[in-house]
Amino acid sequence: MVTPAKRFQGWIDSLAVSWTDRLRGWMASWVEGGVIRLFDFLEPDLRSEIKPSLLRIREAEGLPDDFKALIDKTLEEPKAIHLVAIVPYLVGMMIGLGMGAARPVSNVGSYQIDRLLKSFRLDPAAVITAWRRDKVKYEQYFDDLKDQGWSDDRIEAFKFLTLFIPTADEQTLWLAREVYEPEMVTRYGLDSELPSYEQTDFGKVGVTPEQMTNKWRAHWEHASFMQVIEMLHRGLLSLDPTMSTPPTTEGGWAARDAEGEEALFDWYRLVEIPPFWRDRLTAMSWNVPTRVDVRRWYDMRTIDEAELYNVYHRQGYHGKDLDNYVLWTKVYVAFPDLMARWSNGWITEDDVYRELTGLGMPDARVREMIETKKKAVEGGQAEEGKALTKSEIYKGVKKGTLTRDQGVDLLMDLNYNLSTAEYLLDINVAALEGSPETYEEFKNITTKYKIAVGKEAKPMPEELKKAAEELARVTKEVEALELAIVEEERGLIPGEVLPEAATAKLDELRIILHRAESELARVKTDYLGKLAQWRHGG
Known part of the structure; x- marks a missing residue:
């Protein structure tokens, strides 16, 4: 209240x-x-x-x-x-x-x-930087830190704290580059060519000898995947620090391939390929046969259609493209064989048709392909008989059972014109007799060939042919005389004075040779004049 x-x-x-x-x-x-x-x-x-x-x-x-x-x-x-x-x-x-x-x-x-008082003092970062670059010269400036209240213990702690230490990312990289694995360091020579610590400036930035070594181990560049695979193929890859010599035997290659794949897995660890990829990369490290090789293998039937399909798929073909490629290969391989068998009369045209349609080719295209080859096959069968007939005609003329005119007439019965029939008879009968021997004989044959095929050609005159024959005859005489003189000189004693009777035959041969050489010069001049007139005259 x-x-x-x-x-x-x-x-x-x-x-x-x-x-x-x-x-x-x-x-x-x-x-x-x-x-x-x-x-x-x-x-x-x-x-x-x-x-x-x-x-x-x-x-x-x-x-x-x-x-x-x-x-x-x-x-x-x-x-x-x-x-x-x-x-x-x-x-x-x-x-x-x-x-x-x-x-x-x-x-x-x-x-x-x-x-006046010199009161300025270096900051801690400047002191430690100067000291690391020249410890003897700049040790005194730690007094600047003491003037700022630093104790000796704190200065020592500061020295320790400012030493280089790799970041977390650097340490991860070093782990990946096998810096901390002595076995890998030795195997791959990661300490090789390590510079002298004293000859570097690592100490001036707080890097200890141990950390310099770690940095050196991490700096190397290793072989790429394609380079390692090439070494595997060449038989150069193994865990042996020295380069291996390629094997030369089948057993040696099998052993080296196993060594190479072991080294390949070690390389995966070296360059940090995750385990998920390792078996897959190894499986694809061996080459797939080329399309040409596979086609040849299938042609010889050293592989079947299933393996043909498998190899093409491994080459990257897929789906409809793969089916088309397999079909094309089967037709490509079968078609030449079918044509050869048909042309030899071993199978019929219907057999060719059934075989190609059975492979999967469209009906219309099979008929077109057969039509493109039909005339050649039938013509080839007739041509073979024609060649046999011509050969018998040549032999008949050579033996004399047929005259030249009869031979020409028979060749014209084989549907050759006159020029072609004469040309065929000349080259084939002459070949049976060992002719031609001189340029003019060869030239005469090539001229007849040009006339036979309808090309413009100037026939060689008879006087040029005779001059060429005379030149060939005299040339052979001179060569025979030279050979006879050599043989005669071989029977005489060199350096000895022989009686006139002993050298009479040699002297006679030399006189005959001299006359023959004079005749050769005349005949050659006459021949060259006629040849020039034929080549360049009207």
């Missing part, structure tokens, strides 16, 4: 709060009014004093637009309230300008004192 005293006390408290708010508002309005009246009293003089400064501030680069608007109102309206609002900004700017003007002067003095 609230007593009268408590109710009175509550009324007094509420009255106090109410009057407090009213008094606070009255005091605030009184103070505000006083300040405004004070600035209004001072406003004309104050405005004229600060107007030049306000104008300079308004032209300052980068001044916000709302601040420019406030300055414009302050300059235009005779109200002190604008000055009240802008004066704090002016005060701040003036203080900043003052401090800015004083700073250069302060710096000059500071520089002189720093120079």
Whole structure:
């Protein structure tokens, strides 16, 4: 129950709060009014004093637009309230300008004192960098750290913390490159050609000899997949650090292939090929036979149609293309054999048709292909008999059982014209007799051939033929005399003076040779003149 005293006390408290708010508002309005009246009293003089400064501030680069608007109102309206609002900004700017003007002067003095006292100290990064580049020369600058509050223990810890250590990514790469596997390092020679630590700058950047070795092991480039596969094919791939000599026997190749595949799996680990791919890559490392090879194998039936299909699929053919390729191969292989058997009379045209359609060729195309070959097959059979007949005619003329005119007549019965029949008789009968021997005889045959095939040719005149025959005869006589003289000289004793009777025959042969050589010169001149006249004359 609230007593009268408590109710009175509550009324007094509420009255106090109410009057407090009213008094606070009255005091605030009184103070505000006083300040405004004070600035209004001072406003004309104050405005004229600060107007030049306000104008300079308004032209300052980068001044916000709302601040420019406030300055414009302050300059235009005779109200002190604008000055009240802008004066704090002016005060701040003036203080900043003052401090800015004083700073250069302060710096000059500071520089002189720093120079006198040498108060600058290197930062920790500069100290440790200089020390690593020349430990003897720059050891003294650890005192800079001590001046900054570093203890000896902390300096030693700082040296340790700034040593090089590979990042997580680098360590992953090094693991992948077998840096931490001594067996792989030895097998692949990853420490080979390692530079001397002292001759490098690794120490200057905090890299220890151990880490330099690790970096060296990780820097090597290994053979590519295609290069390793080529080594496998050539018998050069094994785990032996020295290069293997290719085998030469079937058993040797089988053993080397096994060694090569083992080395190939080791290479997968070396270059980080995931296990999922290893068996698949190994299976595809051996070449697939070429299309030409497969076609030959199938032609000889060393492989059947199923294997033909299998090899083509491994070469990349698929679906309808694969079916078409198999069909084409079967037809391509079978067609020449069928034509040969048909031309020899071993099978009939119907047999050819049934065989090709049975392979899967369209009926119409089979008939077209047979039509393109039919005349050649039938003509070939007749031509064979014709060749036998011609051979007998040539032999008859050679033996004399037939005259030349009869031989020409019989050849014309075989559907040759006169020029062709004469040409065939000349070349074949002459060949049986051991002719031709001279250029003119050959030329005569080629001229007859040109006439036989309808080409324009100038027949060789009889006088040129006779001159050529005379030249050939005299040439042989000269050669025979030269040979006889050599034989005669061989029977005499060199260097001995012989009686005239002993050398009479040799002297006679020399006289005859001299006359024959003179005759050869005359005959040759006559022949060359007739030859030139025939070649270039009208």
